[in-house]
Amino acid sequence: MHTVDHLESLCARAWPALTEVPLGNWSMRAADGFTGRANSTLTCGDPGMPIADALAAAEGFAREHGIKPTVHVVNGSSCEPAIRDAGWIVDLDHPGGAESLVMTGPLEKFADGEADSRDLPGWWELTAGSEVSAAQRHVLGTGEAVCFGSLSQDGTVVAAVRGAVVEDVLHVARLAVRPSHRRKGLARRLMGELAGWGLKQGATTCVLQVAEHNSAAIGLYTQLGCTEHHRYRYWVPAVS
Incomplete structure (x- = not known):
């Protein structure tokens, strides 16, 4: 049985972005805007710094690569409340839909x-x-x-x-x-x-x-x- 974090890491490896930069256990990804998965920061695990600082780094990375600052967050994950407290919101306008199932x-x-x-x-x-x-x-x-x-x-x-x-x-x-x-x-x-x-x-x-x-x-x-x-x-x- 795969854990959520492990399965998310396998999905990320199967869908490689043009640029991927680790942020602790998080992964900042960019691919000229092609798909949300390849143009967002995967937030599984510990980023190795306070969540607010990690989000600032993810936002800076996104702007550097000309993409919309976005984080990919597992529903109910431990970092979700801190992301909300940092002033981030669910992207209800995301072209592919804000929420996805992993089956x-x-x-x-x-x-x-x-x-x-x-x-x-x-x-x-x-x-x-x-x-x-x-x-x-x-x-x-x-x-x-x-x-x-x-x-x-x-x-x-x-x-x-x-x-x-x-x-x-x-x-x-x-x-x-x-x-x-x-x-x-x-x-x-x-x-x-x-x-x-x-x-x-x-x-x-x-x-x-x-x-x-x-x-x-x-x-x-x-x-x-x-x-x-x-x-x-x-x-x-x-x-x-």
């Missing part, structure tokens, strides 16, 4: 086949858009073991997902199906094939970070045997 489940429950892990141009177009930035290529393409899972029809990538194995965990992200091919079971099929790939890499558990408002994704992952492990929220200074 986990055993891969063997839904593994079926093995994903096509090739780095296809259509994969990038579906998961990152028509113009892919250097930050996107770094975050999505870097890792200890990365799979660009995809399904194609008539030469076109119609479903895609990104998987990365860290230790015994398969981190799943960017699951996407073209609108014209939805409700045909492609997401479930692709997840099964990605799980098969993950098992071959030595993973036993999958982990997903999904916004609380994404009920369709949460429903799919629940059907695959995943359950909520914990939640986290993004916090920002009340006065910028």
Whole structure:
């Protein structure tokens, strides 16, 4: 059973930012604004200084890298009250939603086949858009073991997902199906094939970070045997 802090550290390793600077056990991250996870300070563990000073350092790092000062805080963590007392608030305007679930489940429950892990141009177009930035290529393409899972029809990538194995965990992200091919079971099929790939890499558990408002994704992952492990929220200074 993974602890919350350990699982958060594995997720961070699976989603590498362009720049990562340790602050005690905290980690300040920046990636030109691509995703909240890669552009926030992960606040697990002891920053090695008073929380207010650590937040000031995180704010300075963010401004130095041209991103919005943001901290990634596990709900109910020991540092949460001190972050609130320092004048930070939950970022209700965060584009992906202020709060996310971290879900986990055993891969063997839904593994079926093995994903096509090739780095296809259509994969990038579906998961990152028509113009892919250097930050996107770094975050999505870097890792200890990365799979660009995809399904194609008539030469076109119609479903895609990104998987990365860290230790015994398969981190799943960017699951996407073209609108014209939805409700045909492609997401479930692709997840099964990605799980098969993950098992071959030595993973036993999958982990997903999904916004609380994404009920369709949460429903799919629940059907695959995943359950909520914990939640986290993004916090920002009340006065910028």
